[in-house]
Amino acid sequence: MAVQNLKPNVNSSSSIHNADLIKSVRDKNLKSLLARQKLHLVLDLDNTLLHSNPMIKLTKYDRDYLQRSGHNDHWVTKLRPNAETFLKEASALFEFSILTFGTRKYARKMLKLLDPEELYFANSQVIAREDIRSKPLKKGFDLVLSHERVVLVVDDIKEVWEDDNAKNLIKIAPYKFFDDESSSKKSWSRNWADESEKYGELARVLRELKKTHKEFYNIEDEQDYESRDVRDVIEEVKRKFLLQGTKEGTSKHAKEMINEIDECFKSMGLNCRTNGPNVIVQTNHMVM
Template sequence: MAVQNLKATVNSSSLIHPDSIERDANLKTLISKKKLHLVLDLDNTILESAILETLTKYDQDYLKRPVAVKLMEDKKLYIWDYEAEGFKDVYVTKLRPYVKTFLKEASTLFDISIFTLGNETYTRKMLELLDPERLYINSQVITREKVLLTRSWRKGHHFLKSHERVVLVVDDAKDVWEANAKNLIDIAPYGFFKDESSNKKSWTQKLADESEKYGELARVLRELKKIHKEFYNLEEGEDYESRDVRDAIEEVKRKFSLQGTKDAMSQHAKETTNEIDECFKSMDLNCRRNKLNRIQTSHEVM
């Protein structure tokens, strides 16, 4: 009986789960580099892919136009052959504007992982397009195969090697991260090609694209930088290992929310006005302020 009790004690309290050991080691490594762990989704977050034959007739014709040829020359749009598990298809992939800069700048503050419900073959191809030398995506790559082992389509922190308190997630699909919603940074989905279920004009129909400087990835990067700065902004008596990125997210929201203090509102309004002014300049608009301090513009998109 004494032996059985001893075994029970050892099994319940003396053994440390291997994941805990790995996460503790990873935490120390991240903190020593003053980094956090950033997890990125692929589809409709940092790129869009589609099977060529499923595109609308308009979009298939668009791919033959000079504007699409230029995008391919600039390595922003790709047509490629997919072959795996006995299937062959031709795919089209459009990278979200600013993604290469986003990865480069984010990698200075974060270890970057990819977490996708795409399969390994597809994901490997996307990594070749996004970061062929793996200079920036330098941590985990989690694909459909690993998720399906849990018999679920849910993503979650339990797949990751970092503590939850240092993980930030950027994914256009919120519902798959239900258990880790507080780690999620909102981003609007990216769709370059026509969505048949929507009446909204696609970027291809507009003969345009999301802004590099003022698009979603640029906005999210600014937010990530603020959260990183807040996390590593120690108060007296604190240590980094006791900090939680979810608290940093809430603090950043508090500081820059329009529902915050008068000073915060003033600062937010000032930053927003400066961004609008810079945006107008970059678009070469003719702007003037009227007596009601409203901005009037004249701009024609060809």
């Protein structure tokens, strides 16, 4: 469904009109989502789906590496491993929105890198820094065009969200590929490695999203969908995930997790050493 960005107006009567308009859009979208057995997924960009930096802010280690490779672009972006699979599989179950503290121009540029063929975000709502009115900046659902009870969020920082929306959040570990002199931890680039596609964070979050979607629609009577709240389902799925590590869970799952960790460590040592990063050069911007 094509959407537009609806900004609140300082005029009180206009604000009421906008609120009514947003509610009307949300009501229609809710019926559409339930009829198609989909949910609404709000995605962050930076350190969630990608890591982007101006070249001037990179450490000397990364700048030297990129310049030796013949790249002198102003910006460099590393897409998170498994991003393409994540978007492809999640799009079958969710409608997407983007909510970022970046500017609209920056967000659009990142979406072209993530979705060059416009398969996933062509009609998605993009809420950017210019749309957010709170001081200090906080992310919230005031402009999201779906009702909260069918909205999930994937973000690497919980604290940037309004407290009322915390229950909708599935937190992902931050993805930082490039070197950071302020951190004592070696970056992926300095380790000549990368996050595992099969066992990394996007793969984990995708499993949790699929499980949440399945549990939400796991009832026989479609009329009961009207009373479902995804926030309750998220809590139940998280509880089950935690139980899987106890005696209440299965020993099989514990063994699988150990195998996943082993594979992840192996991939960290092998991912980039033989083939190197996949680099695509664009005007004034490089994608890895």
